[in-house]
Amino acid sequence: MKTIKKNGRKIEVVKMKYLTSKTWFDYASTSKYESWMAAINPIVNSINTLQKTEELYTPYRATFCMPKISDYSYTKVQAINKSNNTRYDAMETVITFANGDKVTVSCPIEEANQYTGFYTAIAKYAMGNSNKVNNEADYWINKLPKQKAKTEEKARRLKEQAKNIKRKKERRLQKEREDMEAKRLADKYKIKLIANKKYGVPLDFEP
Known part of the structure; x- marks a missing residue:
């Protein structure tokens, strides 16, 4: 800032001109912007890292820890086809965990496999006991090839x-x-x- 060594009044006038000038505004704006960017950059980097992680992994893959299995069964049952309301023979896999959670999957008897049923039940439990695994498999195995x-x-x-x-x-x-x-x-x-x-x-x- 420019100063003039004459009297206090003259110096105050020069200060006021500087503080109301575009030069001071540009300097102040730049300083505030740089300070704001320095403060926000760590947050932005954290968000970008989290976004990249979510693009590669599902939350279940990052946090899933399977509890101990307390009971398991693989039995023949009568299942219902909801699309046409008909009954068919199926093999049902039921896994009960030590924490009380229970997951059930079934497959037509002519296509059933005991190991596949067990793995599917565990995957279903890992996905929050939802049909997400089945939907993903149906998309990649059936729907996507048909679309292609x-x-x-x-x-x-x-x-x-x-x-x-x-x-x-x-x-x-x-x-x-x-x-x-x-x-x-x-x-x-x-x-x-x-x-x-x-x-x-x-x-x-x-x-």
């Missing part, structure tokens, strides 16, 4: 349609060329007939 197949089939049909359009265009152009050539030959023959009648020029004469 549908997309590929659509692309194949579009490609085939483009080829058909190209072939039709080529046939149309070929037909036009043939028609033009036929017309040219017909006109040429007419000219020969006229020349033959008027001047006796042979029809096989080529100029």
